[in-house]
Amino acid sequence: MAGNGDSAAEFLPDRLSLAGLRRAAADCRGCPLYRNATQTVFGEGLKRSRLMLVGEIPGDREDRAGKPFVGPAGRLLDESLVEAGVDRDEAYVTNAVKHFKWEARGWRRLHSKPSAREIKACRPWLDAEIEVVEPEVIVALGATAAKALIGSDFRVTRQRGELIESELAPHLTATVHPSSILRNPDADARRAAREEFVEDLRVVAAVLNDGS
Ligand code: URA
Ligand code: SF4
Secondary structure, three states: OOOOOOOOHHHOOOOOOHHHHHHHHOOOOOOHHHHHOOOOOOOEOOOOOOEEEEEOOOOHHHHHHOOOOOOHHHHHHHHHHHHHOOOHHHEEEEEOOOOOOEEEEOOEEEEOOOOHHHHHHHHHHHHHHHHHHOOOEEEEEOHHHHHHHOOOOOOHHHHOOOOEOOOOOOEEEEEOOHHHHHHOOOHHHHHHHHHHHHHHHHHHHHHHHHOO
16 A cells, blocks of 8 residues: 555554644645645644534645635635634634645636545545544535535535534534635525525534533
């Protein structure tokens, strides 16, 4: 297995800590995505965060900043969390895949979706983050994260906001990806989609407030 470039597993440190994981992930070559990206975008948040938010893959802004959800999708996420009554500072925020994937469109770097193989290759980082943080609630943002965390038959459109018991955390749920809301060309539809997103996050706020 070693060195064949199909998994992050061989790059994981022996002892798991967030600082150690972050350092090790910076040098990950578990799949080809590190080649065209600026840097690894590792998860961010406190070790004992009660909530973990899992996105898909960093975008252009995240690639430059080295931090997850700092671009337009991140702004929408922040605002929606505030509206739902969840403090982003209390959440650990990460992605299913840790390197930006893109295609050139003239001078622009157009975001592409990760392949099933890349998601699988990067999975050891996410599992290690879950092991260290031990969140009470995990929220998958979008179908990619939902399929990875819940299963391939999970349908975000039908099952969003449902709380699921899981080996990964006492509560697991999924909702749409904030980017999907931003892509909606119609302002009214965008507003409605955003309100539904906040509703899903209110379910999460209720669980967190219940347990405190
Ligand atoms: N979209 C994601 O899935 N993750 C990010 O970090 C930013 C945008
Ligand atoms: Fe490693 Fe994940 Fe980056 Fe691939 S995307 S090189 S598995 S950190």
